[in-house]
Amino acid sequence: MDLALAALAVPRRRQILEILGDAELPVSAIAAQFDVTRPAISQHLGVLKAAGLVADRRVGTRRLYRARPEGLDEVRSWIDDLWRTSLARLKAEAEQEAKEQR
Amino acid sequence: MDLALAALAVPRRRQILEILGDAELPVSAIAAQFDVTRPAISQHLGVLKAAGLVADRRVGTRRLYRARPEGLDEVRSWIDDLWRTSLARLKAEAEQEAKEQR
DNA sequence: ATGCTTCGTTAGTTGACACTTACCGTTAGC
DNA sequence: GCTAACGGTAAGTGTCAACTAACGAAGCAT
Numbered sequence: 601m602d603l604a605l606a607a608l609a610v611p612r613r614r615q616i617l618e619i620l621g622d623a624e625l626p627v628s629a630i631a632a633q634f635d636v637t638r639p640a641i642s643q644h645l646g647v648l649k650a651a652g653l654v655a656d657r658r659v660g661t662r663r664l665y666r667a668r669p670e671g672l673d674e675v676r677s678w679i680d681d682l683w684r685t686s687l688a689r690l691k692a693e694a695e696q697e698a699k700e701q702r
Numbered sequence: 703m704d705l706a707l708a709a710l711a712v713p714r715r716r717q718i719l720e721i722l723g724d725a726e727l728p729v730s731a732i733a734a735q736f737d738v739t740r741p742a743i744s745q746h747l748g749v750l751k752a753a754g755l756v757a758d759r760r761v762g763t764r765r766l767y768r769a770r771p772e773g774l775d776e777v778r779s780w781i782d783d784l785w786r787t788s789l790a791r792l793k794a795e796a797e798q799e800a801k802e803q804r
Numbered sequence: 805a806t807g808c809t810t811c812g813t814t815a816g817t818t819g820a821c822a823c824t825t826a827c828c829g830t831t832a833g834c
Numbered sequence: 835g836c837t838a839a840c841g842g843t844a845a846g847t848g849t850c851a852a853c854t855a856a857c858g859a860a861g862c863a864t
Contacts, residue, residue: 636854637855644852658861
């Protein structure tokens with residue numbers, strides 16, 4: 601989870617994920633869409649892979665990357681839990697305040 | 703969104719959010735649960751507030767902080783979108799591969 | 805075998821940020 | 835008014851990571 605959220609914190613990595621959500625692509629094709637060098641993208645992909653957000657497969661000299669939606673499960677459930685408990689507490693406080701109003 | 707995800711990337715800030723999800727607390731009470739100084743927590747709260755993940759209200763000399771679940775909405779929807787599209791693409795590819803198998 | 809392409813990796817630099825120490829403003833109570 | 839408690843802010847430090855440039859490895863083609 602640490603790795604996943606740290607990976608998602610960098611805007612460029614999020615853009616990469618959005619691109620890989622639609623298509624399976626080699627590193628060069630991704631790098632062509634940004635104004636940074638290919639090694640930079642390669643490093644970002646390494647981070648995303650370590651976080652489980654991306655998977656790769658080799659085909660010839662190229663290496664195709666694709667998004668891995670399962671990697672988002674932990675993050676999704678953590679955020680949802682926090683969202684629910686916070687909302688429940690807010691609701692409880694509102695009711696408490698309403699009771700004190702009377 | 704940039705701010706929200708950057709805020710969530712730091713483990714200590716997530717811990718603070720978890721604590722504030724259960725209760726409304728002043729800065730000192732939060733700092734007491736960690737082995738860092740109060741200014742550090744104060745700075746983290748400033749980041750969380752700028753990201754819209756936390757709200758504060760003053761009561762006497764103290765300042766009470768609480769989690770703000772609405773701040774998570776953007777992040778939740780972004781992750782859900784990415785999750786859905788990635789899954790859809792994977793499914794489409796699997797069907798494509800099955801078709802080629804025949 | 806020789807290029808050529810595609811990609812990963814290393815070293816190095818620069819900028820951001822988490823943290824501490826010290827200081828200042830604000831509010832409540834004697 | 836004075837004092838103490840609570841909290842935000844400034845300056846400084848150390849560390850981490852995003853990026854570039856340069857090099858090396860692996861597979862395909864003529």
